[in-house]
Amino acid sequence: MDLANYRTSLVKFQSLIALVLLCIVLSIVSDKFLTVDNTWNVMRQISVNICISVGMTLVILIAGIDLSVGSVLALCGAITAGLLKNGIPIQSSNLYIGFTLLGAILVGLIVGSLLGLFNGWTITRFKVPPFVATLAMLTIARGLTMLWTKGFPISNLGDSFDYIGTGWFLGIPLPVWISGIVVIIAVVITKKTVLGRYIYAIGGNESASKLSGININKVKLTVYAIAGLLAAIGGILVTSRLDSAQPNAGISYELDSIAAVVIGGTSLSGGRGTIMGTVLGAVIIGVLNNGLVLMNVSPFWQQVVKGAVILLAVMIDKANSKNE
Amino acid sequence: MLVAENIGKKFSGVVALENVSMELLAGRVTAILGENGAGKSTLMKILSGVYDEYEGRIVFKGETVKFKNPIDAQNAGIAIIHQELNLVPYLSITENLFLGREITNAFGMLNRKAMRAKTTELLIKLRLNVDPDSLVADLRVGQQQVVEIAKALLCDAEMIIMDEPTSAITESEVEVLFGIIAELKSENKAIVYISHKLNELFKIADDYVVMRDGRKIENGSMAGMTQDQLIHKMVGREINIARKGEGQGQVAKKLLLSVKDVCLVKAGDKNKKTLDNISFDLYSGEVLGIFGLMGAGRTELMETLLGVHPGLMTGKISIENTELNIRSATEAINSGIVLVPEDRxxxxxxxxxxxxxxxxxxxxxxxxxxxxxxxxxxxxxxxxxxxxxxxxxxxxxxxxxxxxxxxxxxxxxxxxxxxxPKVLMLDEPTRGIDINAKNEIYKLIIELAAEGMGIIMVSSELPEILAISDRVLVMADGAIRAEMNISDATEDNILKAAIPGAI
Known part of the structure; x- marks a missing residue:
């Protein structure tokens, strides 16, 4: 292998190399890091961020952004928890509509998709910039969460619901299964389907895609709806793991997921990036968080370190693309 | 004032300018003429420092100069006023004039009073009766142009290049502009004037330089020239492309595309028509050439047929006698209409x-x-x-x-x-590509037509229109000005029809 080839493969696998180095360092400084328990623990923790970040990747690939995922996550988690616990009381007749586990989850997922669809609608129909449209949704969904929960957590949701976030299946935590399936589906969509190709094309050159006969608006609506749906899945996972829907759940999750996407090498201007890159980004953030906790680093310093890593990742990326 | 010697410039191997020499005199207006792609703007960009790499030598006021950037050229005394104006819309006239060369006081604070006084002085000189504090965005295009001229005067430009200055302004504003140009001339400044509008040139230009294919063809005094003579000099070249064989591709002549009374209005202004009652037919196996100068509405016509402006167009488009209601490129492509756009x-x-x-x-x-x-x-x-x-x-x-x-x-x-596709639309299909690729694309177009496809080719290059079209439409000001069979078409009569207001 000549030097140029060597260089390209080094660049291609830079985040993987960074992750391996990080793990080696952490297993040296902390004997608790490289244990089976801790590994599953980390993976369970990052599964929520992976779900959200997969949606975020699709949105960023079409040169958009979705700031509303954290709030949508909270709202959908709360709705599922509320329906499961209290149903919908009908005041006039003293009756209430109860929900099965599946029904409550389904409603949560549908609400997430609809909120995403609404984002897409304001963006495509009224040409609201994605940053603004989803910033508005961030506030709206948070407000709706407060209204729905009246500001209090909804807890004690029952064992079968808790199993989703805390249970194991074939020796692997259930959230890891769920996020894994999400990742696989997303990889298939981006690599193998017409929708995936359209996503890359629109991000690469929206105007050329339009003139090539691609229905841009339909693709955008679909992508934002998927992002909403995945935020709802994240919401159900969080709620189930804590056995409680917190009105403040998911605050600043959008930033973690954007960080994962960016560290994973996806271009914020769209058209370039992969799902697996994002997964790697999410794992790096998760491992870093976990390692800093194990090393008893103060939470304040953790934030500084995380920010520095994001900056470093993008700076390296930019330096590499300049050399191209 | 300025002597250019053997100027040459290549873009990734393609020659844009070759061996161009000319002299621009103080106190005279020199018109630069040529078709699109003749090399006029490349030359102007070299003179004004936009391109810093070129062959040859430029001598300005007796000294050899080599500008690294436009600011360099400006400081030396050469200003260019681009077709698209370079003003910041939400700053005032004064702020625009002094952008990058603000007058400051001893503390580094802006000296607004001094700047406003200088601006007022310039505006009076240029007879622009507006408040120096008004925002550029509130001015009409003609007035904005005067502000650009004021900017040039502010940095004591001795040579001012104007690129299509009248393309967007009204008749009366043109008169004002010409008055200003005459005054600048009397102050012994050199003016370089680029325009497609030949009738204007006869009003204000003293000298002319004709360019073609990146070379200077001829220069001289405007006195005694006629419009026909100039047109002939602009286009009079050998056609080096094999003409399409007579009768080829004309075997099965059946109506493919029919366009009736198509109008397109501007998005912001429903009263302004960018396309005005366009009607034409296209037959299978035919190459229909559409010629027009910049701003004639050719690209807009192609986009409209592709369904890009659904809410703004009226009229009927039918394919094989079935009327279409195309609202997006997707629908156009499904109906068999495709476009190779101008800017690939x-x-x-x-x-x-x-x-x-x-x-x-x-x-x-x-x-x-x-x-x-x-x-x-x-x-x-x-x-x-x-x-x-x-x-x-x-x-x-x-x-x-x-x-x-x-x-x-x-x-x-x-x-x-x-x-x-049934109908293939090509918008400037050979722009910026080398001669071999050009010929291959011509051959391909002829082959596709022979197979029965209907082809619309928009071009501002006359030789290619003449070489491969069966029929030619000439557009100007958003309307079709002439339709001719290829046997009747010559470069002269096409260009005559294409020049706005020339008929």
């Missing part, structure tokens, strides 16, 4: 995708099986067109960004052809 990088290609993904882009619904993309099918489709169109590449997996202009254009063509 902006509107034709996804540059960071590879060749095969670009070729299949309009055709992905056919390239899938069981809901999943069939990469084998896609590869085959790409290879078919790479071979058929002789796209030079290492493989169909090469990123299109790294292809030459000609090969990129062929990829766009391949994408369009992969949809099996």
């Amino acid at each position: 990088k902006k509107h034709g290609l996804v540059l960071n995708m590879d060749i095969k993904n670009n070729i299949s882009l309009s055709n992905l619904q056919e390239t899938k099986s069981l809901g999943v993309l069939d990469k084998g099918k896609e590869q085959k489709l790409a290879e078919k067109y790479v071979n058929a169109l002789k796209i030079k590449c290492s493989s169909a997996g090469q990123t299109v960004k790294n292809l030459s202009g000609g090969n990129q254009q062929k990829v766009v063509l391949a994408k369009c052809l992969a949809t099996k």
Whole structure:
């Protein structure tokens, strides 16, 4: 292998190399890091961020952004928890509509998709910039969460619901299964389907895609709806793991997921990036968080370190693309 | 004032200027004439410091100069006023004039009073009766142009280049501009004036320089010249492309596309028509050339036929006698109408995708099986067109960004052809590509027509219009000004019809 080839493969696998180095360092400084328990623990923790970040990747690939995922996550988690616990009381007749586990989850997922669809609608129909449209949704969904929960957590949701976030299946935590399936589906969509190709094309050159006969608006609506749906899945996972829907759940999750996407090498201007890159980004953030906790680093310093890593990742990326 | 000696410039191997020498005199207005692509703007960009790499020598006021950037040129005394004005809309006239050369006081604070006084003085001189504090955005285009001239005067420019200064202003504003030019002339400044509007040049120009294909053809005094003589000098070149054989592709003449009374209004202003009652027919196996100068509405016509401006257009478009209601490019392509757009990088290609993904882009619904993309099918489709169109590449997996202009254009063509169109529209299909690729594309167009496709080719290059069209439409000001069979078409009568207000 000549030097140029060597260089390209080094660049291609830079985040993987960074992750391996990080793990080696952490297993040296902390004997608790490289244990089976801790590994599953980390993976369970990052599964929520992976779900959200997969949606975020699709949105960023079409040169958009979705700031509303954290709030949508909270709202959908709360709705599922509320329906499961209290149903919908009908005041006039003293009756209430109860929900099965599946029904409550389904409603949560549908609400997430609809909120995403609404984002897409304001963006495509009224040409609201994605940053603004989803910033508005961030506030709206948070407000709706407060209204729905009246500001209090909804807890004690029952064992079968808790199993989703805390249970194991074939020796692997259930959230890891769920996020894994999400990742696989997303990889298939981006690599193998017409929708995936359209996503890359629109991000690469929206105007050329339009003139090539691609229905841009339909693709955008679909992508934002998927992002909403995945935020709802994240919401159900969080709620189930804590056995409680917190009105403040998911605050600043959008930033973690954007960080994962960016560290994973996806271009914020769209058209370039992969799902697996994002997964790697999410794992790096998760491992870093976990390692800093194990090393008893103060939470304040953790934030500084995380920010520095994001900056470093993008700076390296930019330096590499300049050399191209 | 300025002597240019043997100026040459190449863009990635393609010659844009070759051995151009000219003299621009103080106190005179020199008109630069030539068709689109003759090299006028390239030359002006060299003179004003936009391009710092070129062959040859420029002598300004007796000294050899080599400008590194436009600011360099400005400081030396050469200012250029571009067709698209370079003003900041939400700053005032004063702030625009002094942008980058603000007057400050001892504390580094802006000295507004001094700047406003100087601005007022300039505005009076240029007879622009507006408040120096008014925002540029509130001025009419003609007034903005005067502000640009004021900017040039502020930095004591001795040579002012004006690129199509009257393309966007009204008749009365033109008169004002000419008054200003006459005054600048009397102050012994050199004016370089580029315009398509020949009648204007007779009013204000003293000298002319005709350019063609990157060379200077002739220069002299405007006195005694006629419009016909100038047109002839602009176009009079040998046609080096094989003419389309008579009768070829005319066998099965059946009506393919019919366009009736198509109008297009401006998005912001429903009373302004960019297309005015366009009607024409296109027959199968025919190459219909559409010629027009910049701003004639050619590109808008192509976009309208592709369904890009659904809410703004009126009129009827039918294909094979069935009326269409096209509201998007998707529907146009499904009806068999495709467009190879003018700017392939902006509107034709996804540059960071590879060749095969670009070729299949309009055709992905056919390239899938069981809901999943069939990469084998896609590869085959790409290879078919790479071979058929002789796209030079290492493989169909090469990123299109790294292809030459000609090969990129062929990829766009391949994408369009992969949809099996009935009507192929080409907007400036050979812009910026080398002569060999040009000829290959001409041959391809003729072949496709012979197979029965209807082809519309928009071009501002007369030789190519004449070489491969069966029929020519000439557009100006958003309307069709002339229709001629190729046997009646000459460069002179096409150009005459294309010049706005010349008829």
